[in-house]
Amino acid sequence: MAPTDTSAIERTRAIVISGPSGTGKSTILKRLFDEYPDKFGFSISHTTRGPRAGEQDGREYYFVKKEEFLDLVDNKGFIEHAQFGDNHYGTSIKAVNDIAQKGRICILDIEMEGVKQVANHPTFPRPRFLFLSPPSMDVLEQRLRSRATDKEEAILKRLKQAKNEMDFANSGEAPHDKVVVNDDLDQAYKEVKEFIVSGDA
Numbered sequence: 001m002a003p004t005d006t007s008a009i010e011r012t013r014a015i016v017i018s019g020p021s022g023t024g025k026s027t028i029l030k031r032l033f034d035e036y037p038d039k040f041g042f043s044i045s046h047t048t049r050g051p052r053a054g055e056q057d058g059r060e061y062y063f064v065k066k067e068e069f070l071d072l073v074d075n076k077g078f079i080e081h082a083q084f085g086d087n088h089y090g091t092s093i094k095a096v097n098d099i100a101q102k103g104r105i106c107i108l109d110i111e112m113e114g115v116k117q118v119a120n121h122p123t124f125p126r127p128r129f130l131f132l133s134p135p136s137m138d139v140l141e142q143r144l145r146s147r148a149t150d151k152e153e154a155i156l157k158r159l160k161q162a163k164n165e166m167d168f169a170n171s172g173e174a175p176h177d178k179v180v181v182n183d184d185l186d187q188a189y190k191e192v193k194e195f196i197v198s199g200d201a
């Protein structure tokens with residue numbers, strides 16, 4: 001397979017944002033995209049699950065067969081990938097490079113295992129890593145509950161996973177270039193923006 005082109009990502013580095021579920025990543029990214037509608041992009045992921053009604057190949061996802069997915073894994077074509085149930089999901093180098101080629105900064109919202117994979121990838125140009133932290137586990141729990149999108153079991157699972165994410169972030173092994181605590185939303189937004197926009201180098 002031809003080596004994957006990473007030239008655009010070398011010029012326009014991607015940003016990896018991570019942090020426990022419910023910390024406020026979507027809230028902050030939505031604000032950022034609203035304020036700068038032409039500056040950023042989300043890459044399109046690959047999946048082996050079938051398209052749902054209304055989903056289009058190359059828009060929501062690249063829908064691929066398992067063999068094709070595993071070939072891309074073997075060729076180090078994914079910056080990170082994971083399996084949930086029977087389905088595989090991954091972010092390809094090409095999908096990230098496509099965003100950079102349009103002159104946009106690719107924002108990757110990735111959980112802990114994915115962050116580790118991206119940080120250790122053999123050829124993907126190192127992105128800038130931002131960790132969004134909740135002020136405390138109690139506040140995180142309140143936010144997950146007040147969002148009211150999950151059942152009790154799912155909330156408890158998210159909280160357990162949040163503890164893992166926080167332990168990793170505090171372990172000294174994490175690749176984060178910047179940690180922002182999302183206590184006051186306006187202040188957190190300002191810090192995230194400063195890191196992403198002003199630190200654009």
Ligand SMILES: Nc1ncnc2c1ncn2[C@@H]1O[C@H](COP(=O)(O)OP(=O)(O)OP(=O)(O)O)[C@@H](O)[C@H]1O
Nearest residue numbers: 020021022023024025026027143147182183184185
């Ligand atoms: N600084 C803040 N103060 C109070 N509430 C907040 C703050 N930031 C976000 N929230 C609220 O917390 C909840 C969780 O935020 P959000 O859905 O953005 O989290 P997330 O990190 O994107 O989670 P997931 O990874 O599950 O998508 C939302 O109801 C949001 O309105």
